[in-house]
Amino acid sequence: MANFSIATVFVASFSLLLSLSHSFSIENPTDRRILVILDDLALKSSHSIFFNSLQARGFELDFKLSDDPKIALQRYGQHLYDGLILFAPATERFGGSLDLAAILDFVDSGKDLIVAADENASDLIRSIAAECGVDFDEDPSAVVIDHGSYAVSETEGDHTLIAADDFIRSDVLLGSAKIEAPVLFKGIGHSLNPSNSLVLKVLSASPSACSANPKSKLSTPPSLSGSSISLVSVVQARNNARVLFSGSLDLFSNKFFKSPVQKAVNVKHHRVGETDEPSIYRINDDLEYLVEIYEWSGSSWEPYVADDVQLQFYMMSPYVLKTMSTDKKGLYHASFKVPDVYGVFQFKVEYQRLGYTSLSLAKQIPVRPFRHNEYERFIPTAFPYYGASFSTMAGFFIFSFVYLYSK
Numbered sequence: 001m002a003n004f005s006i007a008t009v010f011v012a013s014f015s016l017l018l019s020l021s022h023s024f025s026i027e028n029p030t031d032r033r034i035l036v037i038l039d040d041l042a043l044k045s046s047h048s049i050f051f052n053s054l055q056a057r058g059f060e061l062d063f064k065l066s067d068d069p070k071i072a073l074q075r076y077g078q079h080l081y082d083g084l085i086l087f088a089p090a091t092e093r094f095g096g097s098l099d100l101a102a103i104l105d106f107v108d109s110g111k112d113l114i115v116a117a118d119e120n121a122s123d124l125i126r127s128i129a130a131e132c133g134v135d136f137d138e139d140p141s142a143v144v145i146d147h148g149s150y151a152v153s154e155t156e157g158d159h160t161l162i163a164a165d166d167f168i169r170s171d172v173l174l175g176s177a178k179i180e181a182p183v184l185f186k187g188i189g190h191s192l193n194p195s196n197s198l199v200l201k202v203l204s205a206s207p208s209a210c211s212a213n214p215k216s217k218l219s220t221p222p223s224l225s226g227s228s229i230s231l232v233s234v235v236q237a238r239n240n241a242r243v244l245f246s247g248s249l250d251l252f253s254n255k256f257f258k259s260p261v262q263k264a265v266n267v268k269h270h271r272v273g274e275t276d277e278p279s280i281y282r283i284n285d286d287l288e289y290l291v292e293i294y295e296w297s298g299s300s301w302e303p304y305v306a307d308d309v310q311l312q313f314y315m316m317s318p319y320v321l322k323t324m325s326t327d328k329k330g331l332y333h334a335s336f337k338v339p340d341v342y343g344v345f346q347f348k349v350e351y352q353r354l355g356y357t358s359l360s361l362a363k364q365i366p367v368r369p370f371r372h373n374e375y376e377r378f379i380p381t382a383f384p385y386y387g388a389s390f391s392t393m394a395g396f397f398i399f400s401f402v403y404l405y406s407k
Helices: 006-021 048-056 100-108 123-131 254-258 380-405
Strands: 002-004 033-038 060-065 083-087 112-116 134-136 143-146 162-164 183-185 190-192 199-204 209-212 230-236 242-246 261-263 266-271 286-292 294-296 301-303 310-315 317-323 331-337 343-351 359-368
Touching: 048 060, 048 254, 083 100, 100 112, 100 123, 112 123, 123 134, 134 230, 190 199, 190 230, 266 359, 317 331
Parallel strands: 033 060, 033 083, 083 112, 112 242
Antiparallel strands: 002 261, 134 190, 143 209, 162 183, 199 230, 230 242, 266 286, 286 331, 294 301, 310 317, 310 343, 343 359
């Protein structure tokens, strides 16, 4: 359970949402005006940090309720705004002349759009997303659940408050400063239409996530699961219009910006002597695997102490099975040498004990062989062959000398 300070989490969230605000081009915007559609004017204050970040960049925000009869994106054939923000996920029908066709025409004209949804997302919001290659889960009761990477909360016990940190690797989208802390997310997941090459994930769920109803038992496998669930996605159209979809309206809220994050399961792995997590290991590398495990005491999270938590390094079957050591403060660790076999392995921790929530962690990692320039110049195991070769040459020389010069 990784404990991050409020300041760290605020910087992480603020960095992400500043990058999301880059959906609006600052090059010659028309009057730098953005229309913000809200289904409740209270959002103006509860999401003020995000709105202030846009205003600090020089944009003028025009707030309107979703049922305002005077809503219009253009007048006399001229667009009134450079960007549109839809923070009205439950709205079935907008006021004025704003509808699905008008929004798509707005994007087709090169303008920018941000859409935030939640578990109450209407058919209208889902239709806007589908037209852009983003498909929210068809189950209206489904939200993203993560029993491995949920954020610890005294009020959220169904693991729907997620600490997400699987960001796209792009300095252009997220900036050059690395986002160290996770971002809080609570909402619905979506998938990307494979036929649309213009849409891509900015923030993905972890491999342990799924999209389902937290209040009912799963009778069939969820339609969305693991890293295939996108939490935030962006589209850059061929006319350079930019569209952003978030499955969480709370992601933009002041509360989520300022909340400290305690990630329920903190997993790390790296080579011995290093701290950065590599994307690939080499055969015979020495590595360390660490995981923090805590239990709920009824009033607070306490370190879980046991001597039977095991780690598997798995490909088809376990190549390494090792009982992890613990510092009795919640941190479990194991060190081992990568097997002399290359392929795609998994770190796996499967832990089930009576009365406790089952722990199932899996992370995929490839293992490569030595490159041609990484082998030792002289391999110790080959010394007998080296000796045999030189002794054969020496014996032939002596035999030749004796044969030629003996009488």
